[in-house]
Amino acid sequence: PAPETRDLSAELNPAQHAAAAHGDGPLLVIAGAGTGKTRTLIHRVAQLIARGVPPERILLLTFTRRAAQEMLQRVERLVGSVSQRVHGGTFHATAHRLLRRYGQAAGIAQDFTIMDQGDAEDLMQLSRAALGLADQKRRAGDPPTKRFAKKETLQAVYSRHVNTGLELEHILGRDYPHFAERVDDFKRVYADYVDRKAQRNLVDYDDLLLFWAGMLDAPQLGATIAGLYDHVLVDEYQDTNVLQARILRGMTKLHRNLTVVGDDAQSIYSFRGAHFRNILDFPQQFPGTRMVTLEQNYRSTQAILDTSNELIARAEERFSKRLWTERAGGEAPWLVSAKDEGEQTRFVVDRVLELHEEGMPLREMAVLFRAGYLSADLEIELTARNIPYEKWGGLKFLEAAHVKDVLAFLRVLENPRDEVSWYRLLLLLPGVGDVTARAAIDAVAEAGWEASGLSRFTPPPKAREWHGRLATLLAELTRAVRRATPDLGAEIGMIRRMYDALLRERYDNAEPRLADLEQLQTIAAGYADRAAFLSALALEPPSATQDLAGADEPGEDDALVLSTVHSAKGKEWDAVFVIWAADGMFPLARAAGDPDQLEEERRLLYVALTRARHELYVTYPLNAYNSRMGADYSIDQLSRFLDRGVRATMQRVVVGHAAGEPQPAAPPAAAAGLDLRALLRGKFAG
Ligand code: ATP
Ligand code: MG
Numbered sequence: 107p108a109p110e111t112r113d114l115s116a117e118l119n120p121a122q123h124a125a126a127a128h129g130d131g132p133l134l135v136i137a138g139a140g141t142g143k144t145r146t147l148i149h150r151v152a153q154l155i156a157r158g159v160p161p162e163r164i165l166l167l168t169f170t171r172r173a174a175q176e177m178l179q180r181v182e183r184l185v186g187s188v189s190q191r192v193h194g195g196t197f198h199a200t201a202h203r204l205l206r207r208y209g210q211a212a213g214i215a216q217d218f219t220i221m222d223q224g225d226a227e228d229l230m231q232l233s234r235a236a237l238g239l240a241d242q243k244r245r246a247g248d249p250p251t252k253r254f255a256k257k258e259t260l261q262a263v264y265s266r267h268v269n270t271g272l273e274l275e276h277i278l279g280r281d282y283p284h285f286a287e288r289v290d291d292f293k294r295v296y297a298d299y300v301d302r303k304a305q306r307n308l309v310d311y312d313d314l315l316l317f318w319a320g321m322l323d324a325p326q327l328g329a330t331i332a333g334l335y336d337h338v339l340v341d342e343y344q345d346t347n348v349l350q351a352r353i354l355r356g357m358t359k360l361h362r363n364l365t366v367v368g369d370d371a372q373s374i375y376s377f378r379g380a381h382f383r384n385i386l387d388f389p390q391q392f393p394g395t396r397m398v399t400l401e402q403n404y405r406s407t408q409a410i411l412d413t414s415n416e417l418i419a420r421a422e423e424r425f426s427k428r429l430w431t432e433r434a435g436g437e438a439p440w441l442v443s444a445k446d447e448g449e450q451t452r453f454v455v456d457r458v459l460e461l462h463e464e465g466m467p468l469r470e471m472a473v474l475f476r477a478g479y480l481s482a483d484l485e486i487e488l489t490a491r492n493i494p495y496e497k498w499g500g501l502k503f504l505e506a507a508h509v510k511d512v513l514a515f516l517r518v519l520e521n522p523r524d525e526v527s528w529y530r531l532l533l534l535l536p537g538v539g540d541v542t543a544r545a546a547i548d549a550v551a552e553a554g555w556e557a558s559g560l561s562r563f564t565p566p567p568k569a570r571e572w573h574g575r576l577a578t579l580l581a582e583l584t585r586a587v588r589r590a591t592p593d594l595g596a597e598i599g600m601i602r603r604m605y606d607a608l609l610r611e612r613y614d615n616a617e618p619r620l621a622d623l624e625q626l627q628t629i630a631a632g633y634a635d636r637a638a639f640l641s642a643l644a645l646e647p648p649s650a651t652q653d654l655a656g657a658d659e660p661g662e663d664d665a666l667v668l669s670t671v672h673s674a675k676g677k678e679w680d681a682v683f684v685i686w687a688a689d690g691m692f693p694l695a696r697a698a699g700d701p702d703q704l705e706e707e708r709r710l711l712y713v714a715l716t717r718a719r720h721e722l723y724v725t726y727p728l729n730a731y732n733s734r735m736g737a738d739y740s741i742d743q744l745s746r747f748l749d750r751g752v753r754a755t756m757q758r759v760v761v762g763h764a765a766g767e768p769q770p771a772a773p774p775a776a777a778a779g780l781d782l783r784a785l786l787r788g789k790f791a792g
Contacts, residue, residue, distance in 0.1 A: 118142070118149055125398040126150040128365070132358075132392035134343075135367040136385060138429045139414070139716035140405030143367040144676060147341055148177050150365060151192060152184035154337055161191035163336040165357070169345060171196055173676060177341070193335070197350055201314035204321065208331060212321050218307045223261065226310045230264070231257040233298035239291055255285050256614040260295055268312040269347060270379035315349050322356030332360050342676060343368035343388070347379035351391060364392060371418050374672060374710045376702070382423075403429040405678050407436020410722050413755040414715045417747060422705050429716075439715070439722035441687075441748065441756040447727045448632065449762025451483045454683050454725065455491065458666060461681055461721070468494065470680040472667040474714045476692040476707075479503065479618060480685065481668050482625050489643060494665040499673030504643060508609055508619045509626055513643070515601045519583055520636050522555045534608055535576060537569030546573070557584055572608075579604050587636075594639055595631030602627070671714045682718035684711070687745040688726040711747050724748065724756070 118126055122142050125135050126149040137143055147166075155161050168174040174194035181189040193200070202220065210216050221229065234240045239254045255263075259282065266277050274293065278286045285292070303310065309317070322328040338357050340346070343366035346354075358364040366388060373382035389395040403411055411429045419428075444450035458471055475481055482503040488495045489504065503509060511534060517527040525547060532543035546563045553559025561577040564570075583600055602623055609623075610616045633639035667679065686692055693707035715722060726744055748756075 118146065119400075119402060121398055121400050122146045122149070125365075125367075125400075126153050128396060128398075130361065130363050132362055132388075132395040133365040133398070134385070134388050134392075134395050135365070135398045135400065136370065137367070137398075137400035138369055138403065139372060139713070140403040140678065141400035141429065142402075142404055143369070143400065144177065144341055146400075147339055147365070147367050148180045149184065151177075151181045151189070151339060155181075155185050155188060155192075159336055161188050162193065163334070164192045165200065165335040165338045166192055166194040167197055167200065167338070167340045168194065169196065169342045169676070171199060173341065197318075197346075197353070198311060198314050201318040204331060205309065205314065205317055208321055208327060209317065211327050212317070212324065214309065214317065215307050218309045220314075221303075221308050221310045223311070225308075226264075227257040227261045229302055229308070230260040230295065230299055233295045233302060234260065236298060237291075237294055239295065254288065254291060255282070259285075259614045260292070260299075263292065264296055264299070265312050266377075266379070268316065269349070271348065315353065319349055319353050319356065322353060328356060329360070332357055336361060337363045337365070340364075340366040341368075344370050344373040344382050344385045345375040345378075345380045345675075346384055347381065348384065349379070351384055355391065362392065362394070370423075371421070371709055372675065372713050372716075374675065374706060374713055376706055401428065401430060403431045405719055406431065406433075406716065407720060408434050409436035409438045409755070410715065410718050410720075413439045413722070413752060414712060416752045416755050417708065417715060418712045420747075420749070420751070421708055422701070436720065438755060438757045439718075439724060441744075441753060441758045442723055442725040443728050443744075443758070443760045444725055445727070445760075445762035446729050447483050450685060450725050450727045451487045453761045454484060454685060454723070455487055455493070457683070457723065458493070458681075466680055468664045468666040471682070472669055472674065472677075472679040472717065473683040473685060474669055474671050474674050474717065475685050476671060476694060476710065478670055479622055479625070480691060482622065483629055484668065484685070486629055486643065488666070488668075495668050496665045497668045499670035503622065503625075506619070506622060508613075509622055511609075512598060512601055512605060512623060512626060513640070515605070516597070516636055516640060518557060519580065519587070519597075520640055522550065522557050522559075531576065534605075535569060535572035536608075536611070537572060538565065542566060542569055557581070575604055592635035593631070594633055594636055595627055597636065598623075598627040598630055671710050674717055675713055678717055678719055680719045681721040681723075682714070683723045683725065684714045685725050686727075687711075687724045687748060689743050689746050691726075692745050693747070708747050711745070728760075 119142075122145070125133060125146050128150070135143055135146060151164060151166060154164055166174060166177065168177065174196070178189055178192055178194045181192065195203075205214060205218070206216065209218065231240070234254065234257065263274065263277055263282065266272065266281075267274055270277075274289050275286070278289055278292065302308070303313070321331055335357065338354065340354065345368075354364055354366075366385070368385045370382040370385050373380060373385070389397060406414070406429075408431050411431055415428050442450070442453055444453055454473060458468070458473075461471060462468055473481065473484060478497075478499060481497065485495070485497070485503045504513075511530065514527040514530040517524045518531060522528075528547050528550065529543055532538050532546050533540075538546075542565050546560060546565065549563035550557070550559035553562060557580045558577075560573075560580060563573075565573045579600065583597060586597070586600070606620060606623070609619055613619055630639050667674075669677075684692075689695075690698075692711060693704055697703035697707050715724075
């Protein structure tokens, strides 16, 4: 039907309709996952337009740009292309637009430049150097505080300070205790940084929100900006912070037409200064608020909701909503105990292929995890088996700089003609620049592309030490390989004896990166030799930065989604796998000592479970002897959140048992006689 003739209210239940059709004044929709908050917001925008509100006087704020685009496309289906005039976007993008237009009146010259995080770090580096805090080399015996914080750390602490309003002392004490003594140096750097930004007419991301709030506080200018919109609507309000609430008060002071939707039980961004108090306090901050709650869930089966409800019912904070659906029944979610990480990976990949074979597009499935690095094993397996995937949130494991560095060592050993890898390796060495690297590669070439050619080259004095170390290492490795049966794990171990030191020099947050390498080493050890491993990785990896705008058209760009839970919020899939549901990983070990953080981890797991429409698998490795956490830390238990009551709503299965152990129950829908590789070749080749 033509958009105008469509009955907009038919697609909403009465409570949703009440919210969508609400007249003027503040409106709060506080409701659980999958109850149609986002859908209601879309309909509300459509109804405002249908009611005669000019689209360009509507502001729709979302958590990502992608979310705004998707929502406005759906508004367009309801009311047609006028919806394109609605202003939709993130808080930051909106701030940017307003600052360009009105910043001059507030002392920000119009041609300011936005700094991304990398730029901000570089400027921090300048400030750090100007104050003489850079390049203090630590000598043996010096206390760790001798070396000052790296630019990345300086930027991260600064941003946290601005966004949370927490004191620097507090942030350092908690996250960077080894710098706690140096709070005055941090302050000096930041004072200098702020001056530099002003002198150069630069604006960083954090400034965007601060300046927006500042403009709204100015009487005249504030009224002008607040006068731009008649209605402001916000999705995912539980993840806003106090600064954003202040901005919303300013934006709606003339008419108070503010609609926010959210779920306090899904508040997961406290590390950016968000707090679920913000949504609970909304009625006090905006007197006269109409509150609508929704309880009927349209996303998931009752079986999935039963598990989710059980989980959140145990939260410290009482979230009163209990979700229900008319879609009774459904298969109880699976709790999968895998023998180890490899078996966990195999289970997920096999099940994904089975579902795909049964007709489910890859795009309708997602694998979710607590932290970006937890998908490393899976990514390698997917790459090796040529299954397309895209990763949301967190860098793809194989694209992380430190992983690529170690792979470069392996590559030059495997193929000394690999100039790109040589170049990468040489530039890692302290004292080696472009010119030296080039000369060294020439020496290798002259030696007939033998790795040993490296030692025939004499670099300038400042590069000599590390150049020598590299030459020795490569010679040792070459010898070791000739002598013994290949042991790739040991090979990477030798490489790491040299590389780990370089890594510690380069990054303040060396620990998670070292953990990645530990992981790489473990995975590599499972391959017959270097060639087998490298060629498994060399299969064309899917693009890291696929545009997700086509998400509505399955078939195009069909790829499995791997996502951190944070990046999965608001989304839904037919089948969801939550991996690494082990204590220490979910919740993360670092949250264990802090009740607030633990509660946030629980909400995060709740967000993960409630993404599933039909099928939900929660997996964990039984004997994940976890190298990431240090040698003495082993994870052998299920996440504490999956206690007896939650487990009672799930079906259990053990996969990959060792011989002699009790026979496990059969995995769901075992694929007897299915040749997965043949299947894959058919699906993805050419
Ligand atoms: P989340 O808390 O995860 O962001 P949400 O409350 O925003 O969830 P939506 O994403 O809006 O929920 O809706 C969940 C699913 O239910 C969507 O597929 C949506 O189209 C569907 N849905 C919502 N309301 C209705 C309804 N009244 N009739 C049919 N389907 C509905
Ligand atoms: Mg939503």
